[in-house]
Amino acid sequence: xxxxxxxxxxxxxxxxxxxxxxxxxxxxxxxxxxxxxxxxxxxxxxxxxxxxxxxxxxxxxxxxxxxxxxxxxxxxxxxxxxxxxxxxxxxxxxxxxxxxxxxxxxxxxxxxxxxxxxxxxxxxxxxxxxxxxxxxxxxxxxxxxxxxxxxxxxxxxxxxxxxxxxxxxxxxxxxxxxxxxxxxxxxxxxxxxxxxxxxxxxxxxxxxxxxxxxxxxxxxxxxxxxxxxxxxxxxxxxxxxxxxxxxxxxxxxxxxxxxxxxxxxxxxxxxxxxxxxxxxxxxxxxxxxxxxxxxxxxxxxxxxxxxxxxxxxxxxxxxxxxxxxxxxxxxxxxxxxxxxxxxxxxxxxxxxxxxxxxxxxxxxxxxxxxxxxxxxxxxxxxxxxxxxxxxxxxxxxxxxxxxxxxxxxxxxxxxxxxxxxxxxxxxxxxxxxxxxxxxxxxxxxxxxxxxxxxxxxxxxxxxxxxxxxxxxxxxxxxxxxxxxxxxxxxxxxxxxxxxxxxxxxxxxxxxxxxxx
Numbered sequence: 001x002x003x004x005x006x007x008x009x010x011x012x013x014x015x016x017x018x019x020x021x022x023x024x025x026x027x028x029x030x031x032x033x034x035x036x037x038x039x040x041x042x043x044x045x046x047x048x049x050x051x052x053x054x055x056x057x058x059x060x061x062x063x064x065x066x067x068x069x070x071x072x073x074x075x076x077x078x079x080x081x082x083x084x085x086x087x088x089x090x091x092x093x094x095x096x097x098x099x100x101x102x103x104x105x106x107x108x109x110x111x112x113x114x115x116x117x118x119x120x121x122x123x124x125x126x127x128x129x130x131x132x133x134x135x136x137x138x139x140x141x142x143x144x145x146x147x148x149x150x151x152x153x154x155x156x157x158x159x160x161x162x163x164x165x166x167x168x169x170x171x172x173x174x175x176x177x178x179x180x181x182x183x184x185x186x187x188x189x190x191x192x193x194x195x196x197x198x199x200x201x202x203x204x205x206x207x208x209x210x211x212x213x214x215x216x217x218x219x220x221x222x223x224x225x226x227x228x229x230x231x232x233x234x235x236x237x238x239x240x241x242x243x244x245x246x247x248x249x250x251x252x253x254x255x256x257x258x259x260x261x262x263x264x265x266x267x268x269x270x271x272x273x274x275x276x277x278x279x280x281x282x283x284x285x286x287x288x289x290x291x292x293x294x295x296x297x298x299x300x301x302x303x304x305x306x307x308x309x310x311x312x313x314x315x316x317x318x319x320x321x322x323x324x325x326x327x328x329x330x331x332x333x334x335x336x337x338x339x340x341x342x343x344x345x346x347x348x349x350x351x352x353x354x355x356x357x358x359x360x361x362x363x364x365x366x367x368x369x370x371x372x373x374x375x376x377x378x379x380x381x382x383x384x385x386x387x388x389x390x391x392x393x394x395x396x397x398x399x400x401x402x403x404x405x406x407x408x409x410x411x412x413x414x415x416x417x418x419x420x421x422x423x424x425x426x427x428x429x430x431x432x433x434x435x436x437x438x439x440x441x442x443x444x445x446x447x448x449x450x451x452x453x454x455x456x457x458x459x460x461x462x463x464x465x466x467x468x469x470x471x472x473x474x475x476x477x478x479x480x481x482x483x484x485x486x487x488x489x490x491x492x493x494x495x496x497x498x499x500x501x502x503x504x505x506x507x508x509x510x511x512x513x514x515x516x
Contacts, residue, residue, distance in 0.1 A: 025121070025202040026355065026381055027319040029192075029306065030374075032082070032206060033299055034075065034129060034160075034213040035339060037328035038067075038350045040296045046470070050229045051293060055304030056352065059323055063354025064363045064402050068445060068466065071324055071349040071371035073414040074340050075213075076103060078326035078371060079132045080419065082206075083112040083141075085375035085390035087413055089502045094133065094419035099154040100272055105133040107140065110420075113375060114141040114204065116387045123201045125191055128184040128208035138170035144196045145169055146187045148180070148210065150273075158273035160210040161217040179219050181211050185302040192309045204378070209302070211295050212329075214269050215277035218294035223280065225294055231286040234332040234345070235473060237262055241334065243475030245459040247431040247439055251335040257284060262332060264288060269337065272435070289331050317356050320381050322374065325349040333471070340414055340434075342441045342452045342462075343472050347412070353399055355381075365402035368410040368445035369395060391500045409446040411496045415504075416440060424503030426455050444493040451477075451489035457509045463489060478514045 038044045043057040043065060072078020076096075077088040084091050093106040114124040114137070123143045130136050130147040138145045148164045150157040153173060156165045161180050165173035176183065188207050190196070197203055238256075241248050257263040262285040269277040269288075281287040303323065310316040326349070330336035333345025340346065351369065353359055358381075372392030379386050380394045393408045415423045416434050431439035440455035445466070452462035463477040463486050476482040490511075497505035 024318070025383060026358070027202050027315060028204045028378055028381065029310070029319055029321045030204070030206045030378075031209075031303065031306070031321070031323045032128075033209045033323075033325040034211060035327065035329040036212055036296065036299070036325035036350065037330075037345075038069070038348050039328075040212070040293055041350045044350065048229070048231065048289070048293070050226050051296075053296060053300040055300045055307070056323060056350070059303060059307065059321065059354050060352045060362075062356070062361050063321070063352055063359050064365055064399055066351035066353075066365045066367075066369055068344070068366065068368040068410075069324060069349045069351035069370075070347065070368060070410055070412040070443075070445065071351070071374075072327045073347055073412065075131050075326055076101065076417075077415075077419065079208075080110075081371050081391075082374065083114070083132060084110060085113060085372055085386075085388070085392060087372060087391050087411065087500055087502070088415055088419050089413065089423040089504060090391060090420070090500060092420040095422065096417040101131060101150050101157055102154055103131075103133045103151045105135070107135065107137065111387075112137055112141045113379075113387065114206075116384065117204050117382065118143060120382070120384045121201060122382065123197045123203045124206075125197070125203060126206045126208065127187050127191070128180075129210045130208070136167065136170065144191065147208075149173065154273075158215075160213050160215065160274070179298070181209055181219065181298040181302060184209055185305055188306060189309045192306070192315065193313055202382070204382075207306075209299060211299055212292055214271040214274040216269070216288070216292045216295055218280075218291060219298045222294045222297045225297060226290050229286060229290055231289045231331075233262055233285065234334070235471065236334055237285075237332040239335065243460075243473075243478055244334070244462070245454045245456075247437055247454070247456070248334065250437055251341075253335055253337040254285065254332060261285065264337060271338065285332050288337075292329070292331065320353070320355040320358070320378075322351075322353050324351040324371075324374075326371075336436075338436055340436060340438050342412070342414065342443045344450075344466070345471065353395075359399050360402070363402045365398050367398060367402075367406040367447075368450070369398070370410045370412065373410075409444050409492055409496055411442065411444055411493070411500070413442045413502075414438065414440060421503065424507070426504050426507050426509065428457070430456060442493060442497070444489055444496060446489075446492070449476075449485065449489065451486070451493060453490070453493060453508070453511065455504075455509055458512045459509070460512050460514055461486060461490065 042051040080091045093109040125144040134152040166176040254262040327347045330346035376394040443452045448467040461477040464472040
């Protein structure tokens, strides 16, 4: 007969562990992929049936999987938020400058928090893609860096998978052969095994993969997997899209081929720096989704290799492992073939957190959370005081008990290529300024609902029930029965913008009231 274990002992087993000091403080391995949707991970129920990611799934079995993670909207602002703990409007001095993806920032106005970890006894390392100013911060923020510095080398910035210019510890870039996912993993394994660091210090490693960003190139060993699949066509891949703002009626990345199947308009992918990329298997929606998911397999293999290395070196029990992506990517959802739009189908990321003894195993957290929430969480695990006011909230309460009451709403915002004080003035007709036709917007998720406000004049608001309507097809903002909830979300969005000192809050364009 099984004995009942008192709830108090269960809590002690998983949280809180005594705060460690010195070299016994936990290591942090932050695995950060690029453009990887939650749908690409097979432990997520929304994944296609053919998806197979056994190593990432195993990580989820040993930790907490978050169902609704809003890490960012596109590459640069997502990374800026993860380096500062601030939403894009709070990242002072960051600017897009020169040929894309050229960018710059003043480290005095926009300090990056890894420098604080260094001052408090941690060794900090960053490997892989760098996309936040030409200054990578080596010697200030990082003790060790092996990075593909895209802003510094714009002519090489489309080389996501082969022939990258790699800078080591701030040195001159060297053209590097090999598949980037495998290279980054090899360098990370060396670091975990002890190369380029002191054995008596805890470490923080931000491992930034470039996969599965366009041109969506899989490793050669994976080019034949997932044969014969058929990807269902999203319900609103073609316009019109009832209940959506005006710009959504103009989104048209997909057209019908001779057989009536969706194919990419123009015959190629049109992303910045990888313009004109043609599909490896063909141009239908199924062809592109197959190619995209093939690229995920090398990421999954890498996760397995990293975990095996932690175990082999005796560091697994004392390492917090976080797996997520800068944002997701849309394949036909709401007509898109890109990120940036305010819908889960285009931006929602996977998020898995694992650490033996500190995080319960096999749990699922259904509260929406944000990328800025990860930063104070890292500080809590490292037992370091926050150096400045963060926009996010420490997630350790949810890691202790994923179903606990969570009062914090999750804000996500898209301000195109503007940051800091440059976001104080909202441009009119901003959908015409973006190559994808998406205007500035802000959203707020809490519980089962998500609110979206388009920052253009006279546009309808959006409100979705993410449980009963996960595809976000039924805009409850148009239903008078939800007018009270809509008003509360509108007020709470403004409240959250004010809490985080967003200058644009006083310039929000008027909305189109669908009902009185």
